[in-house]
Amino acid sequence: MMRDQAYQILARVRDELETARFALSVVAQNWDRLTTSASPITARAIAIGNLRLCRDHIELTYIMRLFAAFEATLRDYWLNGVGRKTEPDLISLLTSLTGRQNMDAETLAAVNNIREWRNQVIHRDMRLQQFDFPSCARAFGLFISWLPIEW
Amino acid sequence: MTQTAKSSPSSLQEWVALVQSLAKQIQGWSQSQQWKVEEGQKTIHEDMLGVYTVPELRITASGGILHLNPIALHVAGGDGRVDLEAFPTLNRVKLVRSHNQWTIMTDSNVPLRDPWNQETFVRLAADLLN
Numbered sequence: 507m508m509r510d511q512a513y514q515i516l517a518r519v520r521d522e523l524e525t526a527r528f529a530l531s532v533v534a535q536n537w538d539r540l541t542t543s544a545s546p547i548t549a550r551a552i553a554i555g556n557l558r559l560c561r562d563h564i565e566l567t568y569i570m571r572l573f574a575a576f577e578a579t580l581r582d583y584w585l586n587g588v589g590r591k592t593e594p595d596l597i598s599l600l601t602s603l604t605g606r607q608n609m610d611a612e613t614l615a616a617v618n619n620i621r622e623w624r625n626q627v628i629h630r631d632m633r634l635q636q637f638d639f640p641s642c643a644r645a646f647g648l649f650i651s652w653l654p655i656e657w
Numbered sequence: 658m659t660q661t662a663k664s665s666p667s668s669l670q671e672w673v674a675l676v677q678s679l680a681k682q683i684q685g686w687s688q689s690q691q692w693k694v695e696e697g698q699k700t701i702h703e704d705m706l707g708v709y710t711v712p713e714l715r716i717t718a719s720g721g722i723l724h725l726n727p728i729a730l731h732v733a734g735g736d737g738r739v740d741l742e743a744f745p746t747l748n749r750v751k752l753v754r755s756h757n758q759w760t761i762m763t764d765s766n767v768p769l770r771d772p773w774n775q776e777t778f779v780r781l782a783a784d785l786l787n
Contacts (some may be wrong), residue, residue, distance in 0.1 A: 648746070
């Protein structure tokens with residue numbers, strides 16, 4: 507994999523979030539017209555409340571996807587770049603890569619803060635949005651910048 | 658340029674020429690900053706235009722990489738869009754064509770009211786990479 511490809515994977519998630527936001531906003535603005543003209547099958551009998559909930563959580567949903575894409579990149583590097591066949595937990599993986607690549611502590615800390623918050627969201631279903639999408643993308647991008655250009 | 662156009666070729670040709678001109682402009686501005694510029698070709702598929710190729714740039718500036726990434730002619734709310742994105746920060750602005758000029762849109766969907774010129778580009782590059 508090329509490092510640029512890893513960046514592009516994260517950028518595609520960002521683009522999907524933007525598209526989803528736009529689509530949700532258009533549907534919300536045209537709710538009455540769309541729901542009166544659509545058949546129950548097409549509309550899936552969705553309530554405006556469902557739509558609002560989806561809209562309110564859309565950034566959080568995509569941060570989780572971004573995190574998964576970031577972790578997949580690191581695991582790809584671990585397997586194909588470092589040549590290890592083990593499957594360490596994420597905290598060990600981050601720490602190990604930080605040491606191997608001589609990363610600065612600030613880069614690791616930024617990702618670890620997001621990881622801890624993400625664990626809280628997943629395991630306790632906390633919906634407090636402590637980080638926004640751009641700050642997560644930036645932290646992950648900076649971490650990836652320490653990996654080799656190609657592996 | 659290769660194309661299998663399904664709609665008005667003048668519109669597609671005009672768009673491709675605009676992107677070529679933008680790429681050339683940015684290439685010149687980047688080189689004046691001693692930044693390394695690599696030009697590639699991006700293949701784009703648009704439902705209304707078919708498949709065509711336009712130039713894309715990878716600029717190695719101080720602090721990271723800038724990618725001039727053409728997106729499409731047919732976009733909501735504009736007459737063409739080219740992204741300027743930065744790695745590793747993943748910051749981005751969109752250059753949206755409207756009223757025969759490039760408007761700089763941030764990811765917050767707020768336009769930057771700066772003219773599109775070399776000074777703006779160089780400042781923008783620093784901000785995107787910061």
